[in-house]
Amino acid sequence: MFAKQILALSTIVAMVSAQSSSLPASSGTPTSSGVLAQTSPAWLSTVTPMAGNVLAVPSAGAAVPSGALAAVTLSATDYPTPWEVPPTNSTGVQAAIAAIDWTKVPAAPVRTANANGDLTFTGYDANADPYCWWSDSNCVKPKVDYLPSDIYNCPNPGDWGLSYDDGPLNPDTPGKADQWAEPQLYDFLAAHNQKATLFYIGSNLLTFPAAGQRALADGLTICVHTWSHPPMTTQTNDQAVAQFYWTLRVIKEVTGVTPKCWRPPYGDVDDRIRSIAWQMGLRTIIWDEDTNDWNMPGTGGGNLSPNTVDGYFQGWIDARKNGTDNVSGHVVLEHELNNATVSMAEKWLPTLQTTFNVVPVHECQNISQPYWETGFTYPTENAANATTTTSMSLAPSAAPTSASVDVASASAASAGADSSAAASGTANSAAGKLAVGAFTVAAVIAGAMFNL
Numbered sequence: 001m002f003a004k005q006i007l008a009l010s011t012i013v014a015m016v017s018a019q020s021s022s023l024p025a026s027s028g029t030p031t032s033s034g035v036l037a038q039t040s041p042a043w044l045s046t047v048t049p050m051a052g053n054v055l056a057v058p059s060a061g062a063a064v065p066s067g068a069l070a071a072v073t074l075s076a077t078d079y080p081t082p083w084e085v086p087p088t089n090s091t092g093v094q095a096a097i098a099a100i101d102w103t104k105v106p107a108a109p110v111r112t113a114n115a116n117g118d119l120t121f122t123g124y125d126a127n128a129d130p131y132c133w134w135s136d137s138n139c140v141k142p143k144v145d146y147l148p149s150d151i152y153n154c155p156n157p158g159d160w161g162l163s164y165d166d167g168p169l170n171p172d173t174p175g176k177a178d179q180w181a182e183p184q185l186y187d188f189l190a191a192h193n194q195k196a197t198l199f200y201i202g203s204n205l206l207t208f209p210a211a212g213q214r215a216l217a218d219g220l221t222i223c224v225h226t227w228s229h230p231p232m233t234t235q236t237n238d239q240a241v242a243q244f245y246w247t248l249r250v251i252k253e254v255t256g257v258t259p260k261c262w263r264p265p266y267g268d269v270d271d272r273i274r275s276i277a278w279q280m281g282l283r284t285i286i287w288d289e290d291t292n293d294w295n296m297p298g299t300g301g302g303n304l305s306p307n308t309v310d311g312y313f314q315g316w317i318d319a320r321k322n323g324t325d326n327v328s329g330h331v332v333l334e335h336e337l338n339n340a341t342v343s344m345a346e347k348w349l350p351t352l353q354t355t356f357n358v359v360p361v362h363e364c365q366n367i368s369q370p371y372w373e374t375g376f377t378y379p380t381e382n383a384a385n386a387t388t389t390t391s392m393s394l395a396p397s398a399a400p401t402s403a404s405v406d407v408a409s410a411s412a413a414s415a416g417a418d419s420s421a422a423a424s425g426t427a428n429s430a431a432g433k434l435a436v437g438a439f440t441v442a443a444v445i446a447g448a449m450f451n452l
């Protein structure tokens, strides 16, 4: 259903963009396809990755690590406060800002949210949707011709692009064992020989670096999900750069890789944010099927009945089995968020594997290199599965320097992420233009947390 609506929308969007005249013209250094060329993030060149990481993707079928995580510490002093909108005045963020061609960033207004934390759509021309604002219209095809379409599904019917947002899931109490925190889900995936795409919150990786190193060693793909999880259209240009910069930086320092992929929290992206992301090396990945698992009861969750979420999974399975789900494969939104989402993910994966070809998003999109580091080549559907030799070094990372702090204690500040209530509301979905149904934008203002 949803996929078809998005496809239909793409057609509408193509017609509308032909009429746009007020948008910046394409110039600069386009690739042969007309898409603005990207370069690897030079402003991260001074970041020294921690030791102990794998240097390539594990071979197909090879055993991957599981069980207890190594004790890994990272100096938090070099990073902004977890779960706060990061400052923009550091040398690194300023360098990233300076590297962007701002003539290629559409002047979409910075959006606001109301007292409930819901995005406000006041003043936005919902019908023309001039900035391809997903929250308004589920638009996935930018109005400017120098940005690529978002990735939002798997092209081949029967493919299930598996993705989990908001990780790595930290223990409820920093440093204390927690059944549902990582490596719980990663171990489960390993036991079921399943790879997936993970969209990491920078703040969560800062406070739990060992989980990120495990994910990479397990052959999971790591992408960016911002530093403090705001609706990105509410961020100024400089704040958006800072959200990407700090997340990319902590991922590179912890794991050694620099992702070329990101997913906007709540799907909240427009061409202004897409252009900033793209120029920082990041392709936007949305989804076409949403489990709404984040809204089940659990830490940071809501009150959606797990039975309802079960019903979504069963419906997708039924539709595939009865032949009606035959137009495309899907990218499905799930979360590492809490006990409820992880347990739901584990409950359904074995059944999904018997019905769908369950793969990471890049695999179904035939994108073999999701990072700027070319040593990592993942399997795709049009290439022999990579069998690069890996170093599979599982040694604990280099000993912390004297400047390092124990992240377990440093992460106390992030507890707000798990304790704040999520306000929720229904976003205005361009009434009359596109029947996408009501969808919920859980919002947080002033420290409250969004959960999508």
Ligand SMILES: *[C@@H]1O[C@H](CO)[C@@H](O)[C@H](O)[C@H]1NC(C)=O
Binding pocket: 087, 089, 090, 091
């Ligand atoms: C950035 O601004 C904050 C105040 O907003 C200030 O405390 C800090 O020292 C500044 N940092 C740099 C590197 O200028």
Ligand SMILES: *[C@@H]1O[C@H](CO)[C@@H](O)[C@H](O)[C@H]1NC(C)=O
Binding pocket: 297, 298, 299, 339, 340, 343
């Ligand atoms: C998750 O924890 C909440 C309490 O925070 C509890 O109500 C819920 O039943 C738990 N769900 C699962 C699947 O363990």
Ligand SMILES: *[C@@H]1O[C@H](CO)[C@@H](O)[C@H](O)[C@H]1NC(C)=O
Binding pocket: 314, 315, 316, 318, 319, 320, 322, 323, 324
């Ligand atoms: C196929 O399954 C879907 C999901 O349960 C259902 O909505 C649809 O009516 C079914 N179609 C047929 C032809 O059985």
Ligand SMILES: *[C@@H]1O[C@H](CO)[C@@H](O)[C@H](O)[C@H]1NC(C)=O
Binding pocket: 323, 324, 325, 326, 327
């Ligand atoms: C795809 O499913 C539709 C029903 O939803 C059916 O009419 C059509 O024949 C199917 N196409 C194929 C190729 O199976």
Ligand SMILES: *[C@@H]1O[C@H](CO)[C@@H](O)[C@H](O)[C@H]1NC(C)=O
Binding pocket: 155, 156, 364, 365, 366, 381, 382
């Ligand atoms: C990936 O390659 C396979 C096999 O060649 C093909 O069927 C599929 O359409 C390709 N997908 C994309 C997104 O190019």
Ligand SMILES: CC(=O)N[C@H]1CO[C@H](CO)[C@@H](O)[C@@H]1O
Binding pocket: 357, 359, 379, 380, 381, 382, 383, 384, 385
């Ligand atoms: C060419 C090839 O063998 N491709 C396979 C790679 O692995 C995936 C599963 O992860 C298979 O679906 C592909 O057929």
Ligand SMILES: [Zn+2]
Binding pocket: 165, 166, 225, 229, 265, 266, 450, 451, 452
């Ligand atoms: Zn999220």
